[in-house]
Every structure is written in C-alpha cells, then in structure tokens.
Amino acid sequence: MNAAEVLAVARAASLCLAVDGAELVLEACGPPPPAVLDLVRAHKAEIIAAISAANAMLPPSPASQKIDDAVVDWRDWYEERAAIRQFDGGYSREEAGRLAKGEAEDRWHRAHGERTPRNLCAGCRRPIGSAEPLDLIDGNRIHLVDLDCLIRHENRWRPVAAQALKLMGIETLLIETRRHPDPRSSEFERELGREIADGVLA
Numbered sequence: 001m002n003a004a005e006v007l008a009v010a011r012a013a014s015l016c017l018a019v020d021g022a023e024l025v026l027e028a029c030g031p032p033p034p035a036v037l038d039l040v041r042a043h044k045a046e047i048i049a050a051i052s053a054a055n056a057m058l059p060p061s062p063a064s065q066k067i068d069d070a071v072v073d074w075r076d077w078y079e080e081r082a083a084i085r086q087f088d089g090g091y092s093r094e095e096a097g098r099l100a101k102g103e104a105e106d107r108w109h110r111a112h113g114e115r116t117p118r119n120l121c122a123g124c125r126r127p128i129g130s131a132e133p134l135d136l137i138d139g140n141r142i143h144l145v146d147l148d149c150l151i152r153h154e155n156r157w158r159p160v161a162a163q164a165l166k167l168m169g170i171e172t173l174l175i176e177t178r179r180h181p182d183p184r185s186s187e188f189e190r191e192l193g194r195e196i197a198d199g200v201l202a
C-alpha cells in the first residue's frame with residue numbers, strides 16, 4: 001500500500017492528516033478504527049513525505065498549509081452537483097444549491113454518519129425486538145410500523161451532516177450562489193471585470 005492509498009483509507013475513516021514541522025498530526029471526528037491507526041503508523045514516513053510534497057506545490061501562505069484535500073474534494077463535488085442541477089436540470093441557481101446541499105448531507109451521512117447497533121431502532125433508540133425492522137440505505141435500522149421513528153432518525157442525523165458541511169465551507173458556497181441568482185449576470189460581471197482590467201473600458 002502506498003502513501004496515497006493509506007491517506008484515502010484514513011479519510012474514509014474521518015481521519016484528517018496534516019504535517020506540522022516533522023510531525024504527523026491526526027484530527028478525527030470520532031474514535032478512529034485501530035486498524036487504520038496502525039496503517040497510518042506503519043506508513044508514517046511516506047505519508048509525511050506525500051503531504052509535504054503536496055503542500056510544497058501550494059502557494060507559500062501559512063494558511064495554505066492547513067488545506068485538507070478531503071475538504072476540497074467535498075466542495076468540488078458540491079459545486080459540480082449544483083452545476084448539474086442548474087444547467088442540465090433547469091433549476092434556478094439557488095434551488096440547485098439547496099438540492100445539492102441536501103444531496104451532500106445524504107452523502108456525508110452515509111460515509112461518516114452514526115450507525116446505531118443492529119438491535120436498536122435508530123429513531124426511538126429502543127430495541128427493535130420482535131417488531132418488523134426497516135433496513136435503511138445508511139446502514140441503520142428503524143421500526144417499520146412507526147413513521148415517527150424515520151422522522152426522528154432524520155431529524156437527528158441531518159443537522160449533524162449539515163454542521164460537518166458547514167465546517168467545510170459548503171454553507172458559504174450556498175450563500176455565494178444566493179448572491180448571484182442569475183448566472184448570466186455573474187458571467188457578465190466577470191467579463192466586465194476582464195475588460196476593465198484589460199483597459200478596454202476606462
């Protein structure tokens with residue numbers, strides 16, 4: 001396994017890795033799986049080399065040292081989904097951004113969200129018991145008979161996912177899309193800016 005593959009495994013386990021001087025710094029949203037930590041330890045030197053090499057490619061500002069590829073990936077993914085909704089789906093930019101954010105919350109929750117034990121309902125947190133369970137796509141189970149369990153489950157996980165996305169700046173992008181409701185006008189502004197910069201317009 002090479003450094004890039006170990007990094008991918010670490011990110012999938014919600015581990016953020018950064019280099020501070022000659023040290024590898026770990027940041028985790030929750031307790032990381034011991035197997036992943038062992039993997040990171042075993043490849044520590046290669047990971048430091050890989051992250052340092054990636055950082056060296058970035059502009060030399062102190063803030064850029066903190067850029068995490070996983071965050072950039074999420075923002076790119078969100079922007080792409082919003083663009084698809086807007087340009088292929090015919091939604092307004094604001095609506096496309098809102099739908100893409102909901103989609104990003106689903107994706108984040110499936111990748112990193114809480115999993116309740118199989119014998120418990122993720123909604124009411126009581127044992128599934130002899131009641132018929134509904135297996136959800138996120139890996140959780142709820143009581144099938146009670147719609148309230150489904151609602152309680154979603155009301156619990158969605159704000160957590162929204163908060164995670166907010167920390168990655170995805171809420172900021174949504175606000176930015178709201179500021180430019182018409183893509184043609186922002187394109188026009190960019191064009192105008194170029195012309196002013198080129199000295200075409202005084």
Ligand SMILES: [Zn+2]
Nearest residue numbers: 121124143149
């Ligand atoms: Zn329940």
